[in-house]
Amino acid sequence: MKDYSRPFLLEFPKVGNPSLGFISIAEKEDLPFVPKRIYWTYYTPEDVERGGHSHFDLQQILLAVAGKIEVTTELLNGEKLHFVLDRPNMGLFIPKMCWRTMKYTHNAVQICIASNEYDEKDYIRDYQIFLGEK
Ligand code: T46
Numbered sequence: 001m002k003d004y005s006r007p008f009l010l011e012f013p014k015v016g017n018p019s020l021g022f023i024s025i026a027e028k029e030d031l032p033f034v035p036k037r038i039y040w041t042y043y044t045p046e047d048v049e050r051g052g053h054s055h056f057d058l059q060q061i062l063l064a065v066a067g068k069i070e071v072t073t074e075l076l077n078g079e080k081l082h083f084v085l086d087r088p089n090m091g092l093f094i095p096k097m098c099w100r101t102m103k104y105t106h107n108a109v110q111i112c113i114a115s116n117e118y119d120e121k122d123y124i125r126d127y128q129i130f131l132g133e134k
Helices: 127-131
Strands: 008-011 014-017 021-024 037-042 049-055 060-066 069-075 080-085 090-094 098-104 109-114
Touching (some): 069 090
Antiparallel strands (some): 014 021, 069 080, 069 098
16 A cells, blocks of 8 residues: 655656657546645746745645756655656655755746645744754
8 A cells, every 4th residue: 555654756647659749647546635726836946945844734746847846855754855856747746744845947847736725824834843843
């Protein structure tokens, strides 16, 4: 059984060929949760690091549908991972209670498939609070 307490890469089908182009599809049975929100970020300057937070309850799948995103994740058990998203059919599952930071190439377009509606109270934006040191 899949472990949904850790980040992992998810490969979505890539249908097509170079002369026609491609389509990728996320069917609900391939997703670890039922999406309630989708948002996207783009034109992030290369010297900006986004993220720097965790969520109490939110689970997400991040995709770089264009460009490249480097994601670092940290779990409360201290496990730190680094992921490079540079294929439009490759997603990164991020579990609840997972600190993350993201760096983008300027042409990167990030799509986030999220398990819940936006709720600022679900964010932990202070790293010491995330670690339980405050
Ligand atoms: C995450 C990473 C991957 C809203 O008003 N509604 C929304 O649905 C979202 C996502 C954001 N906002 C507002 C809140 C902030 O004033 O947009 C502003 C930027 O949000 P944030 O600072 O959270 O942006 P990122 O890029 O650091 O983080 C976002 C998501 O918020 C977050 O859940 O995990 O992308």
